Amino acid sequence: MTDAIPTGNGLFHKLMNRWVPSGKLHNLVINYPIISDPARLAMMNDQWPGGIVWIGNILYVFNPILVRELIAQQLADQKVSQNGGTPVLGRGGTVDTLGRMVMGTSGPITIEPGNEWKILNAALAKVVGYSANMEEILASIVVNADEFVDELLQELKKGVNVDPSPLVKSSSLGMIIQRTLGISLNDFGTRLAEKINIPEFNYRTYLDAVRMALITHMIPSQMGMNIVLPGGRQAVDILGKFTEAYIDIAKDLAASSTTPNLVSILAQKGITEEEQLASIVNQLIAAGHETTAGVLTVGLRELFNQPEVLNKIWEEIRNLNFNSVDIHNSFRILENSELGRFLLELLRLYPATPIIPLSVNKDMILGGYSLSLGTEIQINLIALHTNNAQWGQEAHELKPDRWITGESTKGQSSVARLKREGIFLPFWAGPRSCVGENFAIAELYITLGKFIQSVFETGAKISVMSQGIIETSTGTSNLVGFELRIT
Numbered sequence: 464m465t466d467a468i469p470t471g472n473g474l475f476h477k478l479m480n481r482w483v484p485s486g487k488l489h490n491l492v493i494n495y496p497i498i499s500d501p502a503r504l505a506m507m508n509d510q511w512p513g514g515i516v517w518i519g520n521i522l523y524v525f526n527p528i529l530v531r532e533l534i535a536q537q538l539a540d541q542k543v544s545q546n547g548g549t550p551v552l553g554r555g556g557t558v559d560t561l562g563r564m565v566m567g568t569s570g571p572i573t574i575e576p577g578n579e580w581k582i583l584n585a586a587l588a589k590v591v592g593y594s595a596n597m598e599e600i601l602a603s604i605v606v607n608a609d610e611f612v613d614e615l616l617q618e619l620k621k622g623v624n625v626d627p628s629p630l631v632k633s634s635s636l637g638m639i640i641q642r643t644l645g646i647s648l649n650d651f652g653t654r655l656a657e658k659i660n661i662p663e664f665n666y667r668t669y670l671d672a673v674r675m676a677l678i679t680h681m682i683p684s685q686m687g688m689n690i691v692l693p694g695g696r697q698a699v700d701i702l703g704k705f706t707e708a709y710i711d712i713a714k715d716l717a718a719s720s721t722t723p724n725l726v727s728i729l730a731q732k733g734i735t736e737e738e739q740l741a742s743i744v745n746q747l748i749a750a751g752h753e754t755t756a757g758v759l760t761v762g763l764r765e766l767f768n769q770p771e772v773l774n775k776i777w778e779e780i781r782n783l784n785f786n787s788v789d790i791h792n793s794f795r796i797l798e799n800s801e802l803g804r805f806l807l808e809l810l811r812l813y814p815a816t817p818i819i820p821l822s823v824n825k826d827m828i829l830g831g832y833s834l835s836l837g838t839e840i841q842i843n844l845i846a847l848h849t850n851n852a853q854w855g856q857e858a859h860e861l862k863p864d865r866w867i868t869g870e871s872t873k874g875q876s877s878v879a880r881l882k883r884e885g886i887f888l889p890f891w892a893g894p895r896s897c898v899g900e901n902f903a904i905a906e907l908y909i910t911l912g913k914f915i916q917s918v919f920e921t922g923a924k925i926s927v928m929s930q931g932i933i934e935t936s937t938g939t940s941n942l943v944g945f946e947l948r949i950t
């Protein structure tokens with residue numbers, strides 16, 4: 464057990480100074496230099512096979528056995544709360560702090576497992592779940608991916624360095640807006656500007672605010688620091704205004720059309736209270752765009768940094784028609800294709816939600832440890848996905864071939880099995896797992912695949928330029944930003 468770890472306050476100021484003023488902040492990828500600080504991960508690796516560390520009041524968990532226990536507890540909690548009882552595990556402080564600040568209330572901001580969550584899941588299944596409308600969902604992903612590919616290529620053809628991050632983020636946000644409101648991002652942007660009394664406010668202001676809020680609130684909180692960094696309150700204020708405006712726009716749309724949208728579907732299910740609506744909208748929009756955008760961005764960097772991987776994928780997909788690709792069984796397609804195995808490596812090394820924060824609402828026993836009320840638990844998915852015991856000495860390297868049946872570490876080749884055993888959980892598992900899992904995989908697969916096809920068709924060679932470097936307090940350096948360029 465280790466009870467102290469360097470946290471490095473100076474790092475935040477470096478981050479703020481270096482990236483925020485120049486508008487160069489990358490999305491969740493920015494999380495990784497901190498959460499995946501090599502010194503911290505090495506320390507966690509040393510703790511293996513224990514897979515558990517106390518730092519202050521926070522219990523860091525990265526051991527599959529305990530992970531499985533926590534998922535089982537969430538399942539038990541679901542039943543308890545459906546019967547009106549109090550669940551043992553709640554949403555952790557990281558999610559809660561930001562949510563409360565955005566909402567500006569002291570009331571519950573997240574929906575605990577139970578009937579309400581069931582209602583929400585059913586509503587979300589209509590907009591992002593694979594059900595009868597799967598073809599429609601895939602069609603809207605294809606339209607968005609085509610627009611994104613065109614825009615990025617147009618920028619690249621100017622012969623300058625291009626930071627793909629803003630385009631990726633707009634594209635992911637566009638997908639979730641299209642799915643939840645039925646309108647384009649441009650149309651949404653115009654309506655948004657009419658609702659919010661901030662000059663030139665558009666969805667890009669919102670995207671910047673999300674990143675700012677993540678950095679100023681969530682990252683310190685994930686590190687057990689109870690502080691808000693400069694600029695944070697302003698960012699959170701913008702997020703709150705955005706959410707209010709989104710709900711207003713959804714209501715306007717419902718009044719003038721018979722097509723259901725997220726808010727009207729929720730209303731049909733009896734969820735009409737402002738605070739609850741805002742909580743759902745907040746979670747869905749942030750969870751639905753920042754995550755896929757982060758993985759897509761880092762995916763572009765890794766693709767063009769690794770020509771061998773890129774060429775293998777190209778050989779596989781050169782004649783593939785993404786407009787009619789069937790990705791019903793997402794994990795199967797991931798394991799059985801070059802592009803899929805590349806995505807699995809991205810999800811392993813850069814799980815978009817690298818920390819699952821939970822709070823202990825009632826005294827409990829976890830893996831023989833007694834945890835008292837108020838304990839914060841953080842599951843570190845990066846540590847889980849990169850420990851040497853499970854993934855071998857090259858655990859930190861992106862190697863898609865490790866997923867080929869029979870060749871992966873310790874003979875564990877099946878994604879389903881690794882999930883079941885609590886070893887590979889980019890989307891978490893159990894009742895609180897990601898509701899957008901299939902949607903996200905489809906978005907990643909189609910968008911990256913289409914981009915690779917277009918790049919090869921135009922004969923362009925793309926290089927990764929100017930990777931930003933930050934130093935951590937522990938003396939290690941990490942890559943942050945990057946740009947692409949036709950060379």
Ligand code: HEM
Nearest residue numbers: 591750751754755815816819889890891895897898899903
């Ligand atoms: C690569 C992309 C994504 C990854 C890796 C990812 C991962 C996760 C993880 C690990 C959780 C559990 C978080 C926790 O318990 O604290 C989660 C929850 C959630 N995700 Fe995703 N996600 C992705 C994309 C999406 C998309 C595209 C959507 C919506 C369309 C979405 C919607 C949600 C929602 C609403 C929750 C909350 C579920 C709950 O509270 O029970 N996610 N996601």
